[in-house]
Amino acid sequence: MKPKGKEVDPKDRAFGRHIQKLRQARKFTQTELAGRMQKTSSWMSQVERGVQKVERLDVLQDLADALGVSVQQLKPGAPGPAEPPPVQPPVYKSNDLDEARQLISGHPAVGTILGALRPAPRRTLEELSSDVDEMWELTHAGEFADVSARLTELLPDLEQTVRVVTPEERETAYLLLARTYQALAAAFVRQDAADAAWVAADRAIWAAELSGNPLHVCAGVFRMVHAFVRLRMLGQAEHAATTAIEALKILDERGELAVEGMSVLGSLHLALALVHARGGHDRAGARTEIEAARQVARRIGEDRNDFNLEFGVTNVEIQAVSTAVELGDAGEALDIGLSIDAERLSPERQGRLLMDLGRAHAQRRHTGEALACLLRAEALDPETIRTHVASRKAIRELVLVEGPGAPPELMQLAARAEALE
Known part of the structure; x- marks a missing residue:
């Protein structure tokens, strides 16, 4: 109760008015909101009048959860729940990689193989290399419609080029082909088209072997591992x-593993951690692999993008967050994730971190924080939200937890991600 004769602190009054506006935006009565917190309507009335201070973090979290907002949105002046996210929600496209899937269903150079066609290369290796680099940029950005469109010309050109170039150029041409199939495998995995990813990864390994680059063979294995994980x-x-x-460890022990090879080794440790986390929730195995990747990353000492793996200290911690979420350790995931600065990484990696933080908050039933993370992930990388089974599951569970009082932003996100279908 407010002590007799004591004025209400203006900060408490402003806080109370803000809570009232949030409640009214949700169309809750004081009694309904208080009931969601297991408080009395009298207590809620005092909060809105500024008489009752709310300072304990656990009570602030309960209040945020009851309103379906983040704790940050409880501050007066913060964006209200009815306001749209700062970035326009994307218009999702369906089956962005259909053309690419159809392309690899046959063989892009069957006429050349049979000897029916023996065309001269239409583009130089330098031009093809530039196209492959650009396709990887599109893949990291999640622009899969553009990836698919470019592949319809690039992949047949490369498949023909490796068979008609001079012997001196053949290894370079095969390496470009391997990198192209690796990018395609990565794109297919992100679109949850794991069967097509398996085909692309297998061809990437074959082309990398013919290029004489064993590290690219291992990079192709990394892509295949992720296809297998998606296929369970x-x-x-x-x-x-x-x-x-x-x-790779044998080479490393001999001192024959270059820094680029360390990136591949560390990435494979991260992939194996995911396998352990998915397969029977093997906490010990998953954490052993995460720690092995951390040790490799410390030796490298910087974030790199060898073989488009984005391996480094930052990416290891992003994967540690993902692994903790897979194991149901939401607290550990949040402790690690909230200290990560991923701005230098690709939108895909940033979006994945935010998606996993949203999943961790969802495990704790912190609807506001979960929704804020998922919306930011969607703005950065829509494909992470639309095609990842775990993100759709988290959205669906949030809707079920909130029931009829689910925030409209959550229902709109669920509709865009087709999480309830």
Whole structure:
């Protein structure tokens, strides 16, 4: 109760008015909001009048959860729940990689292989290399419609080029082909088209071997492991990752593994951590692999993008967040994730971190924080939200938890991500 004769602090009054506006925007009565917090309507009335201070973090979190907002939005002047996110929600496209899937269903150079066609290369290797670099940029940005459109010309050109160039140029041409199939495998995985990703990764490994670049072979194995994980073929995923790791560790022990190879080794440790987390929730195995990746990243000492793996200290911690969420350790995920600065990484990596933080908040039923993270992830990388099974599951669970009082922004996100279908 307010002590007799004592004026209400203007800050408390402003806080109370802000809470009242948030409540009214949700169309809750004081009694309904108080009931969601297991408080009395009298207590809620005092909060809105500024008489009752709300300073304890756990009470602030309960209030935010009851209103379906983040704790930050409880501050007067913060954006209200009815306001749209700062970035216009994307218009999702369906089946962005259909053309690419159809392309690899046959063989892009069957006429050349049979000898029916023997065209001269239409573009130089330098031009093709520039196109491959640009396709990787589009892949990291999640621009899969553009990836698919460019592949319809680029992939047949490369498949023909490797068969008609001079012997001196052949290895370079095969390396470009391997990188192209790696990008395609990465794109297919992100669109949850794991069967097509498997095909693309297998061709990437074949082309990398013909290029004479064994590290690119291992990079292709990394892409295949992620295809296996999406297909729930965890035994195959573990075997593929372990075999490559053991071979790279032998080279490392001999002092023959370059820094680029360390990036591949660390990335495979991260992939194996995911396998352990998905397969029977093997906490010990997952954490062992995360720690192994951390040690490799510390040796490298910087964030790199060898083989478009974006491996480094930052990416290891992003994967540590993802692994903790997979294991149901939301507190650990939030402790790690909230200290990560991922701004230098691609939109895909930033979006993945935000998606996993949203999942962690959802596990704790912090609807406001979860929604804020998921909306930011969607703005950065829509495909992470639309195509990732875990993100759609988190959105669906938030809707079920909130019931009829679910925030409209959450329902709109669920509709865009098709999470309730």
